[in-house]
Amino acid sequence: MEHVETQLPTPAFQPALLSGVEVDTPVQDSVRVPRSATVARDSRDTIGELRVEQPRIRCNDVNVYYGDKRAINSINLDIGRNEVIALIGPSGCGKSTFLRCLNRMNDTIDGCRVNGDIVLDGVNINNNRIDVVPLRAQVGMVFQKPNPFPKSIWENIAFGPRIHGLAQDKEELDDIVVTSLKRAGLWEEVHDRLDQPGTGLSGGQQQRLCIARTIAVGPEVILMDEPCSALDPIATAKIEDLIDELREQFTICIVTHSMQQAARVSQRTAYFHMGDLIEVGATDEVFTNPRHELTEDYITGRFG
Amino acid sequence: MNKPVDALGENAGIPRARSIDKVNAGLKRRHAEERRFKFYGRLAIGAGILFLALLFTSIVAKGYGAFVQSYIKLDVYFDPQLLDPEGKRDPQQLRTADYGALVKASLRASFPEVTGRRDKRALYGLVSNGADLELRNRVLADPAIIGSRQSLWVLADDEVDMLLKGHIDRSVPETNRRIKDNQIAWLDRFAAEGRIEKRFNTTFFTAGDSRDPELAGIRGAVAGSFLTLIVTLALSFPIGVSAAVYLEEFAPRNRWTDLIEVNINNLAAVPSIVFGLLGLAVFINFFGIPRSAPLVGGLVLTLMTLPTIIIASRAALKSVPPSIREAALGVGASPMQTILYHVLPLAMPGMLTGTIIGMAQALGESAPLLMIGMVAFIVDVPDGIFDPATVLPVQIYLWADSPERAFVERTSAAIMVLLVFLIAMNALAVVLRKRFERRW
Numbered sequence: 006m007e008h009v010e011t012q013l014p015t016p017a018f019q020p021a022l023l024s025g026v027e028v029d030t031p032v033q034d035s036v037r038v039p040r041s042a043t044v045a046r047d048s049r050d051t052i053g054e055l056r057v058e059q060p061r062i063r064c065n066d067v068n069v070y071y072g073d074k075r076a077i078n079s080i081n082l083d084i085g086r087n088e089v090i091a092l093i094g095p096s097g098c099g100k101s102t103f104l105r106c107l108n109r110m111n112d113t114i115d116g117c118r119v120n121g122d123i124v125l126d127g128v129n130i131n132n133n134r135i136d137v138v139p140l141r142a143q144v145g146m147v148f149q150k151p152n153p154f155p156k157s158i159w160e161n162i163a164f165g166p167r168i169h170g171l172a173q174d175k176e177e178l179d180d181i182v183v184t185s186l187k188r189a190g191l192w193e194e195v196h197d198r199l200d201q202p203g204t205g206l207s208g209g210q211q212q213r214l215c216i217a218r219t220i221a222v223g224p225e226v227i228l229m230d231e232p233c234s235a236l237d238p239i240a241t242a243k244i245e246d247l248i249d250e251l252r253e254q255f256t257i258c259i260v261t262h263s264m265q266q267a268a269r270v271s272q273r274t275a276y277f278h279m280g281d282l283i284e285v286g287a288t289d290e291v292f293t294n295p296r297h298e299l300t301e302d303y304i305t306g307r308f309g
Numbered sequence: 310m311n312k313p314v315d316a317l318g319e320n321a322g323i324p325r326a327r328s329i330d331k332v333n334a335g336l337k338r339r340h341a342e343e344r345r346f347k348f349y350g351r352l353a354i355g356a357g358i359l360f361l362a363l364l365f366t367s368i369v370a371k372g373y374g375a376f377v378q379s380y381i382k383l384d385v386y387f388d389p390q391l392l393d394p395e396g397k398r399d400p401q402q403l404r405t406a407d408y409g410a411l412v413k414a415s416l417r418a419s420f421p422e423v424t425g426r427r428d429k430r431a432l433y434g435l436v437s438n439g440a441d442l443e444l445r446n447r448v449l450a451d452p453a454i455i456g457s458r459q460s461l462w463v464l465a466d467d468e469v470d471m472l473l474k475g476h477i478d479r480s481v482p483e484t485n486r487r488i489k490d491n492q493i494a495w496l497d498r499f500a501a502e503g504r505i506e507k508r509f510n511t512t513f514f515t516a517g518d519s520r521d522p523e524l525a526g527i528r529g530a531v532a533g534s535f536l537t538l539i540v541t542l543a544l545s546f547p548i549g550v551s552a553a554v555y556l557e558e559f560a561p562r563n564r565w566t567d568l569i570e571v572n573i574n575n576l577a578a579v580p581s582i583v584f585g586l587l588g589l590a591v592f593i594n595f596f597g598i599p600r601s602a603p604l605v606g607g608l609v610l611t612l613m614t615l616p617t618i619i620i621a622s623r624a625a626l627k628s629v630p631p632s633i634r635e636a637a638l639g640v641g642a643s644p645m646q647t648i649l650y651h652v653l654p655l656a657m658p659g660m661l662t663g664t665i666i667g668m669a670q671a672l673g674e675s676a677p678l679l680m681i682g683m684v685a686f687i688v689d690v691p692d693g694i695f696d697p698a699t700v701l702p703v704q705i706y707l708w709a710d711s712p713e714r715a716f717v718e719r720t721s722a723a724i725m726v727l728l729v730f731l732i733a734m735n736a737l738a739v740v741l742r743k744r745f746e747r748r749w
Contacts, residue, residue, distance in 0.1 A: 108639070110635065110638065110639065113634070113635070113638060115562060137638075138641050138642075138643050139641065140641075141638065141639060141640065141641035142640070142641035145639065145640065145641075146635075146639040147639075148632065148635060148636065148639065150632060152630075152632035152633060152635065152636040153636070154633065154636060154637070154651055155633070155655065164637070164640065164642070164650065165640035165641065165642075168641070168642055168643075168646050168650075169641060215636070218636075218640060219639070219640065221640075222641060
């Protein structure tokens with residue numbers, strides 16, 4: 006056997022290892038188009054159109070703490086009616102945490118504190134006197150991992166309307182189930198097996214089942230936490246089409262890691278970075294003409 | 310051995326060939342380790358199975374004899390002079406008549422040559438005291454048989470039974486034997502006449518305890534165990550499950566809940582006899598619940614099984630994926646609805662397993678019950694949770710303590726019955742789990 010010397014990495018490898026960390030020095034990249042961003046990286050003030058007219062949800066100075074750690078710093082943001090707003094940003098930037106404030110799902114996490122005002126249709130929902138049950142009926146949620154109940158497809162959808170008393174009898178409930186499945190574009194695929202377990206569907210079908218379950222309750226706002234991250238491109242395309250249709254009736258707030266997805270489905274985009282809301286604006290504005298350097302770095306794929 | 314020919318690997322400074330050589334060198338040792346581990350595992354399981362087999366063989370070998378019982382056929386003359394001198398067929402009179410005399414007369418008639426007082430007593434000793442009762446029941450059921458002569462099978466005495474089953478060695482000197490030479494001679498004559506038979510021992514399953522082994526049965530202990538377990542289950546399952554649900558799903562995390570958690574874990578390790586003392590002090594002396602009653606037994610065993618059930622139920626609740634809770638909360642279910650419709654059904658198999666384990670523990674427990682008087686000698690089969698009773702393990706303990714040779718096989722037989730109940734409970738646990746189990 007021959008002895009082979011361990012070679013140290015040659016200097017040529019070093020920039021590859023360190024790029025993205027060095028924020029102060031501009032990255033050498035000959036292919037890049039000239040920068041459009043004008044706001045420097047170290048600025049943490051939100052830029053762009055935070056406010057809209059007649060917002061569905063208005064957030065004022067929202068902070069979230071996990072124990073002593075502050076996860077979200079003073080977020081101000083409006084979510085308009087019948088719009089899809091995409092929350093983007095690198096992992097751990099607080100976009101999911103912010104999303105979960107909107108229907109108080111953070112209540113279920115030990116040691117999580119939310120302060121600030123979150124005003125939904127004129128009522129501050131970030132208030133202990135607010136009952137979360139009607140709130141969550143009004144603000145539905147679709148989670149990252151499809152999580153159907155381990156019950157039949159019919160039961161999955163009927164559960165919400167039943168506990169809220171939305172149907173007088175079985176027929177009405179059946180109606181709701183069928184309508185919701187049709188709205189979610191799942192009816193054709195499952196109409197002959199409503200009594201089969203929802204967990205037996207494919208991943209994309211399960212996620213559409215979860216969307217059907219959410220809209221069955223008749224919410225006004227739907228929060229989606231990376232709904233396509235566990236799905237293949239075909240299932241993703243179906244869900245994106247669905248989001249586009251649902252926009253006519255619902256306000257949708259979607260967290261996504263895919264910038265193409267954000268560009269395809271949303272009208273407004275908010276970019277989060279390390280707990281700060283950096284930039285908000287119309288989606289095509291943010292993607293074609295970002296004003297903050299951090300936003301530009303992210304959407305051009307320099308980090309994140 | 311492959312030489313490092315991969316130029317790319319060399320250039321990148323990754324010593325490919327060297328790694329694989331090192332891997333190969335260690336491979337033999339790794340495989341040996343794995344084989345060793347498998348061997349130890351098989352050894353442990355083999356030893357376990359061996360001891361289990363030994364235990365079962367020993368118990369079955371000792372106990373199967375208790376399921377048959379020797380009977381002696383007697384020709385009994387239901388003498389009207391003895392039973393009903395006035396001829397009125399008065400039930401009270403018939404109930405209190407001297408049936409023993411009929412048995413004795415019948416035995417004397419079979420062996421007219423026996424005259425001495427001592428010999429007669431030895432002769433009477435061949436049949437069980439239960440023979441009198443058997444005759445009485447016959448007469449009470451049908452008074453018309455008075456005055457007739459009937460051939461009846463009556464229970465043999467326990468020592469006779471032991472001799473017939475071969476547990477008493479005839480070659481042992483007479484003075485060292487409970488059964489004497491003349492008795493053996495009489496029995497041999499009975500046997501030659503076809504008057505001795507072994508039959509299935511129904512008494513063992515239908516009678517309560519008795520000082521006479523041939524009359525002793527486990528029905529009282531089974532009924533006592535059953536009633537005690539009903540009380541235990543009725544109290545510990547709802548209390549345990551609600552405590553677990555509250556602690557796991559609703560209770561805030563603070564010093565108090567930490568303290569409670571530590572205490573529950575400690576209670577699970579408290580020796581069971583301590584619970585018996587507690588039951589004696591609190592339930593009997595303070596609340597004045599009757600002693601020896603299945604109610605007290607059930608209360609004490611509830612205290613003992615609660616920690617087991619709570620710990621198992623909490624583990625079952627913890628294992629329910631949080632995504633299910635989020636899904637339910639996300640459509641606006643209240644915490645109660647979330648738990649009732651989604652979390653509990655998923656946690657139920659684990660909770661049931663914990664409960665059945667707790668119940669099996671309670672079924673096999675004797676120490677705390679000794680403290681609350683369930684160790685008393687109780688002949689009657691209990692009818693309710695306030696009647697004095699004993700339970701299977703305590704019955705086993707009582708019989709194991711009795712001097713009569715025939716109780717040895719009854720002890721083993723009672724152990725078999727206890728094991729059958731335990732296996733049945735475990736089977737029930739498996740069936741329930743299968744029914745409730747859901748996949749996701």
